[in-house]
Amino acid sequence: MAEAPMIEGETLGAEPTVRRRDFINIGAVAFAGVGAVAVVAPLIMQMAPSADVLADATTEIDLSKILPGQAIKAVYRKSPLFVRQLTPAEIAQANAVPISTLRDPQTLAERTKPGKTQWLITMGVCTHLGCVPLGAGEGENKGEFGGYFCPCHGSVYDTAARIRKGPAPKNLQVPDYVFRTVTTIEVGAKA
Structure with missing residues (x-):
């Protein structure tokens, strides 16, 4: 039976020993790992929201002064927010x-809270290119469907802020919100 060849640094019958080359390889991999963490960590940390955005994580809105048929503009996370009764x-x-006629099919009930269908809360940002639609302010053009009209490219939304005409692909976004009292909502809070 042929004997296995001896490897440098080994003795017959003994456990293999760590060679200088193995130590250099382990050191190089460890150094590369530390270098990779030093490069990747700042990239990941810069994606975290800044302190001012975290401070605006929720917005409380008093509904008591909004009359039926009226809308107000508020600010949520530095973006316009429309609140309409x-x-x-x-x-x-x-x-x-008919829901089948809508580009982005949603019922009014899906866009409002149960038992609170008179309150429509949406982001005031057109889903086409991010313009601010008209219709929330007194005397503004609400478009042919009585909701919102985007003057940038002509998107028209209905009373439920659903896209009905124009280039916008989606309805105005409904953010997370909860009713804290009968007359107060907190936008950004989850139920």
Whole structure:
């Protein structure tokens, strides 16, 4: 039977010993690992939200001064927020639209809280290129469907802030919000 060849630094019958080359390899890999962490850690940390964004994580809005048919503009995470109290006629108009005719099909009930269908809370940013639609301010153009009109490229939203006409691909976004009291909502909070 042929004997296995001896490797430098080994003795017959003894455990293999660590060679200088093995130590250099382990040191090089450890050095490369520390270098990779030093490069990647700042890249990952810069993606975290800044302190001012975290401070704006939630916004509380008083609904008591918003009359039926009226909307207000607020700010949530440095973006416009539309809060509208729909009239019974606007609710009926939104519910009368066949869902199959909508580009981004959603019912009014899906866009509001149960039992609070008169309160429509949406981000005030057009889903086409990020312009701020008109319709929340007094006397502003609400478009042919009575909701919002984006003057940049002509997107038209209905009373439920659903896209009905124009280049916008999606409805106005409904952020997370909860009713804290009958007349107060907290936008950004999850139920």
